[in-house]
Amino acid sequence: MANYKYGFIGAGRMATALACGLVEAKLATPAEIVASDPSEAGRAAFAEQVAGCTVETNNTKVSTSSATVVLAVKPQAMTAVLAGLGETAANGPLFVSIAAGVTLEKLEAGLGGDARVVRVMPNTPCLVGRGASGYAGGSRATADDLKRVADLLEAVGIALELPEHLLDAVTGLSGSGPAFVYTMIEALSDGGVLAGLPRNVAHQLAVQTVLGAAQMVATTGQHPAELRDAVTSPGGTTIAGLEALEQGGMRAAVVAAVKAATSRSRELGQQ
Known part of the structure; x- marks a missing residue:
């Protein structure tokens, strides 16, 4: 049984905006949110904005204790992050990636092939509740998974489900x-x-x-x-x-x- 509804690997501005949106929309309480980040300053800033949440230094702890894990790291760091999480994918969390350009195929392969994954492209106006996001589900993502992601994104703006091949265009238009x-x-x-x-x-x-x-x-x-x-x-x-x-x-x-x-x-x- 997951201890947290939502876990964030990477505690930067976008992760913080999404977490705050969850709390505002009453989709989760701060006590149901956990985040990890290698930066002490990043963890402190997340904890200040989402008062009452838990912060960690260990990504695996977030993955094994959360029902939904948001991968909020830079594309260049994703391969290393996934390699450290592969063993936890079998525990059944839903993985949601917000890294630009990283395909569902790469995400699933990096997590061992058995993970439920949704790829998302949000944008920075999520920080003020006016985001414009696109998302696509992986081969094992369920209708309930997609609904969960839509609820998350709609807490900070609008969200459109699209075929994955269009997400790079979403990045070019609403992301940039x-x-x-x-x-x-x-x-x-x-x-x-x-x-x-x-x-x-x-x-x-x-x-x-x-x-x-x-x-x-x-x-x-x-x-x-x-x-x-x-x-x-x-x-x-x-x-x-x-x-x-x-x-x-x-x-x-x-x-x-x-x-x-x-x-x-x-x-x-x-x-």
Whole structure:
């Protein structure tokens, strides 16, 4: 019998966000959560955010005592982590990997071939309850396993079950996308400063503009092009700005950024 509902191997920011989401959604109490990390500072930060949880230095203790084990380590560290957990896979925990690019085949093989595994691609807005995640089940994952993972991810945002071959594209779009949006916010703010606004005013307006525009798309259900056209008057200010964006290649650059991030996710999975 597992002592904990959820165990985290790796206690970084994403693991902490997921654990806090579980507690907020009442899917687990802090006492039902355990995490391991080689970093003392990492363990301390996790324990502070998830007050009442247990922290460990030993990954095996987490794996053998948890019903669900979240593998929250970097892709480059996954092979070594899996090698240390293979003997515990027979105990029956569900393993949930959030490492970019690491395939279900590699996860199952690294755990000895008998493990129930779900591969997940979350993103950092999980930290504020606005995550966008995709997930795919391994060959032995059950419908109940997938429901458990969906509940975990929906505690911190939205979650979509997808075929595994699409998860690298999820990595390229929603996994890396927040960084692209941050760059857009920074550029909007810089444009405001160039136009004469104080920096703090430009920053606030840029943040709220992006937040409001995204909420308009989410709330109205209209295509972004429809909403754009609704504020684009003939000969007006917006069309002048849009022309500058087209001349600068913004659309092509964003598409290329998603494509490049997707390709890099595939490369990481092959290393």
